Amino acid sequence: MAFENNVDVEHPVHDVRTAAIKNFEEKGFPSKKEEAWKYTSLNSLQKIDFSIFPKEENTLEYKDVKRYFIHEIDSYKIVFIDGIYSSYLSETTHDGVDICLMSSALTKPMYKQIIDVYFNKIASKDESLTSLNTAFSREGAYIYIPKNKMPKKPIEILHFSTGNEASLMLQPRNLVVVEENAEVQIIERHQSLTKNEVLTNAVTEIYAAKSAIVDFYKIQNDAATASLIDNTYIDQKDKSVVKVHTFSFGGKLTRNNLNFYQNGEYIDSTMKGVTILGEKQHVDHHTLVHHIEPNCESHQDYKGIYGDSSTGVFNGKIIVDKLAQKTNAFQQNNNILISDKASINTKPQLEIFADDVKCSHGCTIGQLDEEAMFYLRSRGIPEKEARALLMYAFANNVLSSVRIPELKARINKLIAKKLGVNLGFDL
Amino acid sequence: MLKIKNLHASVDGKEILRGINLEVKAGEVHAIMGPNGSGKSTLASVIAGKEEFEVTEGSIELYGEDLEDISPEERAHKGVFLSFQYPVEIPGVSVTNFMKTAINESRKAKGLEDMPAKEMLKLIREKSELLEIDRKFLSRSLNEGFSGGEKKRNEIFQMAMLEPKVAILDETDSGLDIDALRIVANGVNKLKSKDNAVILITHYQRLLEYIVPDFVHVLHNGKIVKSGGKELALELEDKGYDWLKQEATV
Numbered sequence: 001m002a003f004e005n006n007v008d009v010e011h012p013v014h015d016v017r018t019a020a021i022k023n024f025e026e027k028g029f030p031s032k033k034e035e036a037w038k039y040t041s042l043n044s045l046q047k048i049d050f051s052i053f054p055k056e057e058n059t060l061e062y063k064d065v066k067r068y069f070i071h072e073i074d075s076y077k078i079v080f081i082d083g084i085y086s087s088y089l090s091e092t093t094h095d096g097v098d099i100c101l102m103s104s105a106l107t108k109p110m111y112k113q114i115i116d117v118y119f120n121k122i123a124s125k126d127e128s129l130t131s132l133n134t135a136f137s138r139e140g141a142y143i144y145i146p147k148n149k150m151p152k153k154p155i156e157i158l159h160f161s162t163g164n165e166a167s168l169m170l171q172p173r174n175l176v177v178v179e180e181n182a183e184v185q186i187i188e189r190h191q192s193l194t195k196n197e198v199l200t201n202a203v204t205e206i207y208a209a210k211s212a213i214v215d216f217y218k219i220q221n222d223a224a225t226a227s228l229i230d231n232t233y234i235d236q237k238d239k240s241v242v243k244v245h246t247f248s249f250g251g252k253l254t255r256n257n258l259n260f261y262q263n264g265e266y267i268d269s270t271m272k273g274v275t276i277l278g279e280k281q282h283v284d285h286h287t288l289v290h291h292i293e294p295n296c297e298s299h300q301d302y303k304g305i306y307g308d309s310s311t312g313v314f315n316g317k318i319i320v321d322k323l324a325q326k327t328n329a330f331q332q333n334n335n336i337l338i339s340d341k342a343s344i345n346t347k348p349q350l351e352i353f354a355d356d357v358k359c360s361h362g363c364t365i366g367q368l369d370e371e372a373m374f375y376l377r378s379r380g381i382p383e384k385e386a387r388a389l390l391m392y393a394f395a396n397n398v399l400s401s402v403r404i405p406e407l408k409a410r411i412n413k414l415i416a417k418k419l420g421v422n423l424g425f426d427l
Numbered sequence: 428m429l430k431i432k433n434l435h436a437s438v439d440g441k442e443i444l445r446g447i448n449l450e451v452k453a454g455e456v457h458a459i460m461g462p463n464g465s466g467k468s469t470l471a472s473v474i475a476g477k478e479e480f481e482v483t484e485g486s487i488e489l490y491g492e493d494l495e496d497i498s499p500e501e502r503a504h505k506g507v508f509l510s511f512q513y514p515v516e517i518p519g520v521s522v523t524n525f526m527k528t529a530i531n532e533s534r535k536a537k538g539l540e541d542m543p544a545k546e547m548l549k550l551i552r553e554k555s556e557l558l559e560i561d562r563k564f565l566s567r568s569l570n571e572g573f574s575g576g577e578k579k580r581n582e583i584f585q586m587a588m589l590e591p592k593v594a595i596l597d598e599t600d601s602g603l604d605i606d607a608l609r610i611v612a613n614g615v616n617k618l619k620s621k622d623n624a625v626i627l628i629t630h631y632q633r634l635l636e637y638i639v640p641d642f643v644h645v646l647h648n649g650k651i652v653k654s655g656g657k658e659l660a661l662e663l664e665d666k667g668y669d670w671l672k673q674e675a676t677v
Contacts (some may be wrong), residue, residue, distance in 0.1 A: 369515070370479070374472075374475075374477050374478075374479075375511065375514065375515040375517075376517075376529075377498065377500045378475045378476070378477075378500075378502075378503055378507075378509050378511075379529040379585060379589065380503035380504050380532050380536070381500060382498075382500045382532060383500065385532060389520060390517070393517050393518060393519030393520045394519065395519075397518070397519065
């Protein structure tokens with residue numbers, strides 16, 4: 001892939017981009033030799049000759065993509081087709097809050113102050129794929145919620161790819177700034193609509209100021225030819241509460257790099273995930289929570305159900321700095337393998353330098369509890385439904401904290417579909 | 428109704444039931460007593476169809492049909508119910524949703540449509556009142572964080588909902604205080620009819636003061652060593668099991 005030819009020298013954040021492209025050129029794509037990429041190989045993806053920018057714009061009819069929206073609810077929508085903003089499918093706003101485009105934020109003077117303070121500040125300058133995005137991203141969502149504000153409705157960010165190119169690489173870039181005591185709910189989804197190869201290398205920066213509340217939901221249920229490398233960097237200040245839910249139900253290869261930095265006290269960071277995979281799908285959850293200051297909490301709860309020849313990775317890193325006394329850090333990763341060919345590699349990684357902390361971690365890999373199966377079957381629930389019911393129950397802890405009812409219902413439906421049953425009730 | 432003939436069952440190659448013969452007719456209440464490890468809970472699980480146990484000899488018949496190759500769920504559909512000694516906790520599934528699923532699956536097996544929601548709610552209300560179960564309790568996750576007494580009461584609630592032909596209550600009295608025992612026993616008595624039967628598995632005579640058995644059987648070493656009327660339970664309470672063990676070895 002030749003990225004160099006596409007560098008836009010006139011771009012307002014040109015210096016940032018130049019540094020980023022330099023870093024990427026030095027490091028290139030991560031290989032399996034690196035510890036962090038031991039179980040996820042990008043080799044086969046690198047062999048594909050991806051187009052970096054689509055040659056021509058494509059359009060979509062709302063009726064054809066309606067089902068990918070949480071359309072039951074009123075929501076702001078920022079929609080991209082092959083990486084290009086679709087004003088037709090979107091609903092943005094500047095009414096008290098800014099819910100609009102990265103491209104305008106990067107070019108219009110009125111946003112310069114915010115961009116100068118936040119753009120590419122928490123995102124890694126070392127990680128090569130993040131640098132790749134920094135260098136080449138053209139578009140994404142820009143969300144700015146001023147002090148004490150809350151948008152009237154949740155925000156949906158949708159990326160569609162139409163197969164306009166034989167193989168397309170997308171580099172969406174989101175910036176979310178939530179000021180003091182402000183609140184926002186965001187749902188993000190990447191959706192390929194054809195069998196053509198798509199590789200999305202996304203970067204999202206989230207800044208939660210003092211007492212801000214952010215709920216971010218990632219829906220990953222993409223086509224079998226769509227791969228996603230999702231890099232999320234979150235900077236939290238005093239008393240802020242940020243929850244990221246990741247629902248991974250499909251796609252060819254998905255890598256989630258989710259990084260929390262607690263730059264303040266009494267912070268609450270939550271990472272939850274439900275992964276249900278089949279076929280040859282692969283999902284790799286890499287989480288990092290960096291406890292920098294005292295009196296903060298982090299909660300991680302990832303559940304995985306792996307069937308067919310699917311593979312999963314969970315790597316949860318928790319760093320507790322010497323200064324970060326009274327930290328409470330919890331991490332849980334439970335997995336069920338429902339096929340002999342499926343596999344999961346799970347690894348907690350704790351680096352604790354403070355002495356007055358509470359850290360717990362647990363990972364389990366197992367089959368369904370046979371005693372519970374017998375209990376359900378003895379009540380007349382057939383084996384298949386009993387299995388599904390137990391898997392539902394297994395995933396339920398993660399759903400209980402989803403605060404958008406319509407989204408919860410949607411996720412429930414997706415889970416039911418994934419498990420191939422209809423239980424006739426919602427959890 | 429239920430006919431157990433020369434039943435032998437083992438787990439991991441170890442024989443636990445060594446030739447049980449028992450006939451239970453409609454309208455009867457049987458109590459099965461015996462010391463720890465005599466095979467009481469195994470008998471209950473084998474009747475309910477737990478696959479961990481292997482039936483090596485003999486048979487269990489329900490209405491003349493051999494249950495050998497019948498799955499636990501099909502046995503439930505045919506009217507077998509087991510109240511578990513240790514009900515399993517299932518976080519994430521409410522009592523109500525669990526019962527809805529169980530009832531509708533049974534109906535499906537019989538070729539019936541799902542029970543209308545209104546009817547279901549009425550049934551749940553009726554049966555929960557019978558067992559003095561609080562409304563809030565029904566929306567809690569199945570058995571999760573329930574006290575011993577709540578778990579047992581919930582088992583009998585499920586029995587009331589499913590209306591089985593043969594209900595096996597495995598140590599339903601253990602872990603119950605006297606008030607809970609009274610409620611549970613009262614529930615069972617109200618569910619009893621001339622068309623169904625109850626098998627009580629218990630250590631103690633206490634439960635039998637509330638649910639009066641027609642027959643009492645003593646299980647020892649995987650066999651029924653003595654059968655009698657309700658007065659046998661009193662005798663056991665008095666003398667313990669040792670005299671029976673001796674009698675059995677003679």
